[in-house]
Amino acid sequence: MARLPESQGKRILAAAGIAVPRGEVARTPAEAQAAAERLGGAAVVKGQAWTTSRAGQGLIRFVSTPAEAEAAATAILGLSVRNFPVTEVLVEERLAIASEHYAGIILDDRRGCPVALVSSRGGSGIEEIARAHPESVAELPFDVVEGLADHAARELWRRVGVRGQAQQRLAAAVVRLAEVARRVEARAAEVNPLVVTPEGMVVALDCRITVDDAAVFRHAELGIDVARELDHPPTRLERIAWEVERDDYRGTFYFLQMREQFARGDRVVAFHGAGGGGSMMAMDALQRQGFSVANFCDTSGNPPASKVYRAARILLSQPGVDAYFGSGSGVASQEQFHSARGLVKAFLEEPLAVPAVVRLGGNGEEKAIEILQGCAAELGVPVECYGKDTPVDACAARLAELLAGFGPSPVRARPPRPAPARPYTFKSPTGEITYDHAVCASCASKACVAACVPQILELSGDGLPVLKVTAEEAARGRCTECLACEVDCRAHGGGGGRVELPIAGLDDYRRSRGME
Amino acid sequence: MAILVDETTRVLVQGITGREGRARAALMREYGTRLIAGCTPGRGGATVDGVPVYDTVAEAVEAHGGFDASVVYVPAPLVKDAALESIAAGVRLTVLVGDRVPVWDVMAIARAARAAGVDFLGPNTLGVLSVGKGVLGMIGGRAESARAWFKPGTMGVASRSGGMTSSTGYYLSRAGVGLSTLVHVGGDSIIGLPMPEVVTRFQADPGTEAIALFGEIGGSQEERVAELLASGAVTKPVVAYIGGRAATSGVRFSHAGAIVEGGRGTHEGKVAALRAAGAVVVDTFDELPAAAAELVRS
Ligand code: SF4
């Protein structure tokens, strides 16, 4: 779920007719000082971080002069929240407050509809309010098409004891908030506090809007670059992963970093799951063996081998991991040899320098295991592969054994890639495929033709692999990027087949982390 | 007997001419599902492996009479319209396989289904399979795998995880516990037939004697099953595993959402609620088959 920054959320509220304080975003203390000057001196300086109880963490400071605003911004911009530094402050005018309230629109999984939630009390966390003062909280489900009616909103505020003009104005605000939630397709839209000024004005002092990841594609106006629920601003590697996923609707690739500060020997594992339920079980199993995971990763929903390859490359670009562990549900409906080929290509290119255990149970598992084990000898590090009849706990235990018997990682250069002498090249949906016909000419097996899963290859008159569909058809999806013409060619053919699958930004990232 | 699908269920596939639709239609037929027709806008008059294709669901209904189920294989942005079309044509159960369906679309589908008095499964579901009778969706992936993995019997399976639906079915079958129907309720937060609904149908099904659940942290489905057990609305024995004990991220809930759910959603909360209501809850998934076998024996 993509969270909108506070300032962006407030712009949306203002456009919908909910008053917000005047304010500006500042990235340096000098900008904060200038902003405070424009606001007339007195201001609130608010660190932009995705956390509750910002006041308690020193992220919200009240100042009376521009100089104080500069000092407050200096202090806040030096803080970090959950190991991620605060990079922006919002400088806003200070308002007098007569009363503080809460209003939120959330989605109810039980009733399958949106719910308006209000409280006559605001400021602190809504959960604490509900616990301490349940009588001050009221909720009302409303129709997804009709929206929240004025009278229903007024009744909500009456139920929590708000009367008079404030009742009407707060009702108007929550009706507008419901419209905003529907328009941006929010999973949650909350204002806390929603205040009434001594003049009777209703103003949103804070705003937290979380947009449904699945709807981001039709909200270009929101400018969301990473449609993922994260508890921190997206990391560089998460952005790289999101670029892989964004326009590729074949299966799902989800990547989330859990920690970035660790080193060899910390028992931190690069984790590659398939399917949410199986992934959670696998992470539980790793935990029981004393491991922690560097990341959460899920490639599922029948992804092409190319997506699994890119996911594995990204996972292995986390410096300091001690091992690689892959496991899904154990009995997958999808054909597992696709994943196996993606992993083999990634492991060989890396080249993998830590022990790996991969559990690829399900359809096609025998073939998948054979493909993966075929590359194990070449890698020079232990790689083991299991199917559906080996429980995930046994696989995690096996990884612990392999790591115990493993010395320092071998340092090996990436295998050289000689330029093809007689390239035959065509585009795949997300990359480029090349057969070196100079090599193919002396290849006895022509393994690529038989192994190509969608069967789009044939031998030309002089016995060389060529497309039997047009290049346009291959690029538009007839080539499913199954990677057989590289992986099976390497194992059973002459090694003339190559699939180039770029990952934007990954090489730069690896250089910046000292991995290249 | 079984729930949601059996050998008599008359089935339509929407999006049958697409890559996934065509492949899954073949799986369904090979497993014995009574696939009558397909629908793809603009492709009316075509046939896919002998199955006639219509432009609209209404046209398919005119030609063949009503359908018990429609399985929808269209890209996520088009799921809402396809589902509303199926519901408007009176199809009793619409199965939404698609992943990444916008949640406000799902709520609109839910509203239409409620008004029409029909059901939908999913979205983001692998579907439902009644052992030896029929499958809607893609549980098993291949018909011969589905036949090899799932043995007939009287244990109903409901799962919030797609992959774990097959896994649960396979490991139970291997432990000698036969199955009636396997249901993947769907991975999203708002879904058409959540676990309590499915469990209620298992309770009413004479072919099901016990129920296995694969639950997960988040949401309130498991707690609502516990309420059904506690109130006596469900009397068949339940064995459950709840995943996500160690999950610290990847699944999150808004604080306000937690209030509407009444403090539900945690691993401990779900385990405690189910145990208090008399269900057997195992600590690791590996213990599930033995516990289920025990339940069936007693
Ligand atoms: S298997 Fe490799 S070397 Fe042999 S023909 Fe195919 S691409 Fe060329």
Ligand code: SF4
């Ligand atoms: S050309 Fe064939 S074998 Fe090669 S990646 Fe594409 S689909 Fe796979």
